[in-house]
Amino acid sequence: MNNQPTTWFKAAPISAFPENGGACVKYNDKQIAVFHFKQLDKWYATDNECPHKHQMALSRGMIGDQQGHPKVACPFHKKTFSLETGLNLQGEDYCINVYPVKIEDGFVFIGI
Amino acid sequence: MTQPLKVVVVGNGMVGYKFCEKLLTKVGGGLFSITVIGEEPRPAYDRVHLSAYFSGTSVEELTMAPASWYAEHGIQLLTGECVVKIDPAAHYVQTHTGLQIPYDKLVLATGSGAFVPPVPGVEKEGVFVYRTIEDLDAIIGYSKGATRAAVIGGGLLGLEAAKATLDLGLETHVVEFAPRLMPRQLDAAGAGMLKRKMEALGIQIHLNKNTSQFDGGAAVVGLSFADGTSLEVDMVVISAGIRPRDELAKQAAIAVGPRGGIVVNDQLQTSHPDIYAIGECALHQGMIYGLVAPGYEMAEVVANNLVQGPTVKEFKAFDMSTKLKLIGVDVASFGEPFCEQTPHDTIVVEDKLKGIYKRLNVTTDGKYLLGGILVGEAENYNMLLQTVKNRLVLPPNPEDLVLPARKGDGASAGAGVAALPDEASICSCENITKGAICQAIEEHNLPDVAAIKKCTKAGTGCGGCVPMLSDLLTETLKKQGKVVKKVLCEHFDYSRQEMYHLIQTSGTRTYDEVVAKFGKGCGCEVCKPAVASMLASIYNDVIAKQAVIQDTNDRFMANIQRGGTYSVVPRVPGGEITPEQLIALGTVAKKYDLYCKITGGQRVDLFGARVEQLPSIWEELLEVGFESGHAYGKSLRTVKSCVGSTWCRFGVQDAVGFAIRVENRYKGIRSPHKLKSAVSGCTRECAEAQSKDFGIIATDKGWNLYVCGNGGIKPQHALLLASDLDDETCLKYIDRFLMFYIKTAEPLQRTATWFNKLEGGMEYLRDVIINDSLGIAAELERELQYLVDTYHDEWRVAVETPEIRARFSHFVNVEEPDPTLEFVEMRGQKRPADW
Numbered sequence: 001m002n003n004q005p006t007t008w009f010k011a012a013p014i015s016a017f018p019e020n021g022g023a024c025v026k027y028n029d030k031q032i033a034v035f036h037f038k039q040l041d042k043w044y045a046t047d048n049e050c051p052h053k054h055q056m057a058l059s060r061g062m063i064g065d066q067q068g069h070p071k072v073a074c075p076f077h078k079k080t081f082s083l084e085t086g087l088n089l090q091g092e093d094y095c096i097n098v099y100p101v102k103i104e105d106g107f108v109f110i111g112i
Numbered sequence: 113m114t115q116p117l118k119v120v121v122v123g124n125g126m127v128g129y130k131f132c133e134k135l136l137t138k139v140g141g142g143l144f145s146i147t148v149i150g151e152e153p154r155p156a157y158d159r160v161h162l163s164a165y166f167s168g169t170s171v172e173e174l175t176m177a178p179a180s181w182y183a184e185h186g187i188q189l190l191t192g193e194c195v196v197k198i199d200p201a202a203h204y205v206q207t208h209t210g211l212q213i214p215y216d217k218l219v220l221a222t223g224s225g226a227f228v229p230p231v232p233g234v235e236k237e238g239v240f241v242y243r244t245i246e247d248l249d250a251i252i253g254y255s256k257g258a259t260r261a262a263v264i265g266g267g268l269l270g271l272e273a274a275k276a277t278l279d280l281g282l283e284t285h286v287v288e289f290a291p292r293l294m295p296r297q298l299d300a301a302g303a304g305m306l307k308r309k310m311e312a313l314g315i316q317i318h319l320n321k322n323t324s325q326f327d328g329g330a331a332v333v334g335l336s337f338a339d340g341t342s343l344e345v346d347m348v349v350i351s352a353g354i355r356p357r358d359e360l361a362k363q364a365a366i367a368v369g370p371r372g373g374i375v376v377n378d379q380l381q382t383s384h385p386d387i388y389a390i391g392e393c394a395l396h397q398g399m400i401y402g403l404v405a406p407g408y409e410m411a412e413v414v415a416n417n418l419v420q421g422p423t424v425k426e427f428k429a430f431d432m433s434t435k436l437k438l439i440g441v442d443v444a445s446f447g448e449p450f451c452e453q454t455p456h457d458t459i460v461v462e463d464k465l466k467g468i469y470k471r472l473n474v475t476t477d478g479k480y481l482l483g484g485i486l487v488g489e490a491e492n493y494n495m496l497l498q499t500v501k502n503r504l505v506l507p508p509n510p511e512d513l514v515l516p517a518r519k520g521d522g523a524s525a526g527a528g529v530a531a532l533p534d535e536a537s538i539c540s541c542e543n544i545t546k547g548a549i550c551q552a553i554e555e556h557n558l559p560d561v562a563a564i565k566k567c568t569k570a571g572t573g574c575g576g577c578v579p580m581l582s583d584l585l586t587e588t589l590k591k592q593g594k595v596v597k598k599v600l601c602e603h604f605d606y607s608r609q610e611m612y613h614l615i616q617t618s619g620t621r622t623y624d625e626v627v628a629k630f631g632k633g634c635g636c637e638v639c640k641p642a643v644a645s646m647l648a649s650i651y652n653d654v655i656a657k658q659a660v661i662q663d664t665n666d667r668f669m670a671n672i673q674r675g676g677t678y679s680v681v682p683r684v685p686g687g688e689i690t691p692e693q694l695i696a697l698g699t700v701a702k703k704y705d706l707y708c709k710i711t712g713g714q715r716v717d718l719f720g721a722r723v724e725q726l727p728s729i730w731e732e733l734l735e736v737g738f739e740s741g742h743a744y745g746k747s748l749r750t751v752k753s754c755v756g757s758t759w760c761r762f763g764v765q766d767a768v769g770f771a772i773r774v775e776n777r778y779k780g781i782r783s784p785h786k787l788k789s790a791v792s793g794c795t796r797e798c799a800e801a802q803s804k805d806f807g808i809i810a811t812d813k814g815w816n817l818y819v820c821g822n823g824g825i826k827p828q829h830a831l832l833l834a835s836d837l838d839d840e841t842c843l844k845y846i847d848r849f850l851m852f853y854i855k856t857a858e859p860l861q862r863t864a865t866w867f868n869k870l871e872g873g874m875e876y877l878r879d880v881i882i883n884d885s886l887g888i889a890a891e892l893e894r895e896l897q898y899l900v901d902t903y904h905d906e907w908r909v910a911v912e913t914p915e916i917r918a919r920f921s922h923f924v925n926v927e928e929p930d931p932t933l934e935f936v937e938m939r940g941q942k943r944p945a946d947w
């Protein structure tokens with residue numbers, strides 16, 4: 001988990017991202033998955049790579065909540081990760097990096 | 113602090129032990145100080161399974177609980193100590209070594225001893241009883257110098273003793289006074305069957321024999337009978353009944369019955385209110401219970417009343433039903449086996465060839481079961497017993513309960529454990545109800561019967577209920593599985609079937625509307641695709657409109673592969689493909705560098721397409737008339753076809769033509785899981801139709817329709833739904849069948865699994881589909897026809913709709929492919945690098 005972002009990366013306009021789903025942005029050599037929960041007006045960003053089999057796929061996963069806690073399910077084997085902590089929710093050892101997101105002037109910024 | 117109440121138990125047999133265990137679980141120690149005095153040299157052991165000692169089960173294994181258990185629970189255990197005196201006035205007992213032990217409450221659990229008839233010569237060497245481990249050791253020792261043994265007594269225990277002597281390699285005779293074996297449990301016909309079986313095993317049975325003398329000098333050499341005959345044997349085991357151990361009570365002037373047994377009231381108090389008697393020594397309403405289950409119930413009553421005060425719990429007359437395996441022969445009697453006083457009708461099944469005898473006593477109106485006898489096969493014992501105990505109404509043909517299961521459409525005998533009420537006692541030894549067992553399974557997530565035994569103690573007595581425990585486990589797990597599945601997930605409190613109905617009647621068309629109206633939260637990867645599938649089955653709208661609720665494969669309308677590329681599978685109905693189409697496949701594959709493979713579903717799969725290439729690839733395929741093959745969807749895959757009568761010398765119908773018609777009719781329809789079909793042109797079945805969700809096989813009169821087959825993980829053959837159908841009727845039945853499945857199955861349940869859970873099986877399904885027993889056939893047809901009429905090629909829609917097409921990109925901020933994709937070369941084509 002990152003605490004204090006050093007850089008706010010201007011990723012793309014809000015309209016580039018699906019509602020209640022995810023999409024991937026490229027930042028230098030990094031792939032970052034961005035998720036938008038429309039009803040809650042919440043944005044989350046994580047690594048795009050699933051640590052299970054190192055697939056660049058989390059942005060294509062389905063999002064939702066587990067007991068109110070936001071999560072994403074990897075499309076490959078349905079491992080689920082907390083979007084707040086990056087921890088695997090099945091209690092396995094994998095975890096992903098999460099990044100802060102802010103919205104300004106209709107743009108999505110990711111803190112890296 | 114008040115002094116703990118001093119409870120003294122005389123007798124450390126099965127019931128004495130059970131009493132300690134029950135008292136502890138009620139108070140956990142502290143309130144009582146417990147002392148147990150047993151005359152045997154070791155702590156209580158499982159007398160019921162005493163015979164297992166012959167086949168090598170050790171004393172440790174038979175022991176109910178080791179001495180350390182008593183110590184750990186603060187119980188003072190004295191073994192090898194015989195109580196010789198009770199002083200009810202001074203409230204103490206005295207043992208043969210002179211120990212005096214004071215008590216506030218005394219519990220007599222002295223059991224019984226073998227009844228030894230006062231026949232001359234009974235004291236000779238080589239005459240044994242069969243009750244304790246010491247008895248068995250003595251029998252084993254003596255048998256080494258013997259070749260022939262007689263067992264006196266053809267009851268339950270006698271036959272068990274006979275098995276023991278048989279196992280010891282002795283020529284075995286059973287001598288019974290009555291005209292039949294097991295006179296208390298079996299009628300003449302049942303006993304006759306048992307006798308034949310015993311004789312077949314090499315045991316010689318002598319009925320109507322009254323032993324008048326044990327012959328021999330110091331050691332026994334034979335038996336003489338009152339009818340003047342005799343039998344030469346080297347040893348004798350007496351098993352002629354039990355005699356309650358009431359000598360202590362008599363000494364203390366506690367009331368005993370005229371034929372023995374310590375008289376107790378419903379609280380199991382003796383004539384002295386501070387003294388209780390339980391187990392085989394107690395005489396309750398003129399009855400000595402020679403079984404362990406009533407003894408345990410007595411222990412429960414006394415433990416309960418000591419803790420909660422008297423009159424809280426009473427002992428009621430106890431069921432004497434038994435089931436046992438005697439030398440490999442099942443024998444059971446339950447409820448009222450004879451019905452001597454009760455008006456009844458009997459159903460008797462007798463198969464002398466197989467050695468099976470079954471008798472059911474049924475009320476004269478045929479509604480209820482009163483009791484019965486089973487010899488040779490007692491599989492249904494538990495169900496029958498529960499049917500009696502719970503007064504379950506009998507099925508219309510009660511004889512089915514005892515007839516061997518008939519071949520054919522799985523009309524199952526009885527309704528199984530599911531039909532029992534929660535109060536039904538499953539383990540009668542420990543008196544544990546169905547409700548308690550199911551609750552334990554659920555609360556502690558018990559995975560198997562061993563865990564159930566450990567947690568609930570059910571099945572630890574006679575073991576007769578173990579098969580039912582296993583059924584209950586299956587049922588409960590199934591139910592749990594259903595609970596998980598039954599409610600879609602934590603976001604919806606409805607089953608799929610309920611959701612389907614709600615969506616249909618409310619007219620909700622999007623996931624957001626559905627979750628807002630019927631659910632809670634933001635949804636998840638379980639409910640989103642499930643709702644997406646239902647919306648598609650109901651409205652058949654373009655699925656790409658709600659891409660984010662589709663499973664990954666449906667979201668990009670292609671199967672995702674290792675590495676993150678996708679596959680492209682165009683539909684090839686009936687496997688019939690034109691040369692132009694073949695060329696186009698090659699051209700596209702070459703252009704986009706795709707791996708090509710002929711699939712097991714008679715079409716071609718192109719692998720390795722990047723997400724942003726999918727629309728262009730499809731655009732080119734659409735141009736030569738290809739459509740989506742829905743290889744990614746929970747929807748119709750292929751309708752496999754053999755070549756049929758158009759080319760094949762055996763073909764009796766045009767299989768390809770009909771397969772194409774079937775595939776084109778049902779393509780694109782979303783269902784709970786994928787659907788596969790096939791059409792074979794004759795009975796040789798080259799299209800493997802009987803492994804499909806619906807399969808069609810040509811006959812010279814038309815088509816045979818099979819349903820609910822499965823290949824895959826758990827193969828299952830499809831079953832014949834109807835025969836010799838014309839084209840239209842065949843399609844009509846398929847319409848109804850598919851829609852019925854779509855509306856009622858659980859998410860991700862193939863037709864075979866759905867069918868396996870369908871109560872009533874094929875007969876019911878046939879009734880619904882063909883006879884319209886639910887009156888929904890027209891509605892099913894209408895709903896299916898709507899799906900046929902609203903078919904659209906979803907890849908065409910995607911390619912032609914810019915907003916949808918735009919979604920096929922890896923990044924949203926740059927127009928670049930995923931730079932991490934890696935391929936390696938293999939046999940002249942590419943494949944993804946290993947992960």
Ligand code: SRM
Pocket residue numbers: 671672673679680681709710711712713714715716717743749750786788803804821822823824825826862
């Ligand atoms: C391509 C193919 C193998 C092949 O190279 O031949 C195939 C490939 C896949 N099968 Fe299959 N199955 C293929 C024929 C079969 C068959 C044979 C048949 O249909 O005649 C079966 C057994 C028949 C049956 O389903 O009853 C079959 C039983 C399965 C199962 C197990 C289903 C079951 O009920 O047990 C799965 C897993 C599932 O669906 O949950 C599966 C799942 C899959 C998936 C979709 C796994 C996935 O989600 O990634 C595979 C991906 C294909 C891809 O990436 O394009 N595939 N699969 C076959 C495509 C046929 C077609 O043209 O559409």
Ligand SMILES: Cc1cc2nc3c(=O)[nH]c(=O)nc-3n(C[C@H](O)[C@H](O)[C@H](O)COP(=O)(O)OP(=O)(O)OC[C@H]3O[C@@H](n4cnc5c(N)ncnc54)[C@H](O)[C@@H]3O)c2cc1C
Pocket residue numbers: 122123124125126127128149150151152159160161162163193194195196221222223224242243244269272357360390391392393401402403404405407436574
């Ligand atoms: C071979 C065999 C097979 C059986 N099979 C079955 C079956 O399949 N199903 C079934 O339900 N039942 C069966 N039974 C019957 C079952 O074992 C008894 O019902 C059960 O053991 C009764 O328990 P209890 O504690 O009342 O008596 P017991 O188990 O006999 O225990 C009484 C104990 O008290 C001790 N004792 C007596 N007097 C004194 C005294 N004065 N001081 C100290 N200790 C004393 C005795 O030594 C004994 O250890 C079988 C019995 C036998 C022998």
Ligand code: SF4
Pocket residue numbers: none
């Ligand atoms: S059998 Fe297994 S490995 Fe082979 S295609 Fe089907 S799902 Fe994939």
Ligand code: FES
Pocket residue numbers: 050051052053054055074075076077078079
């Ligand atoms: S690669 Fe993500 S779950 Fe396996």
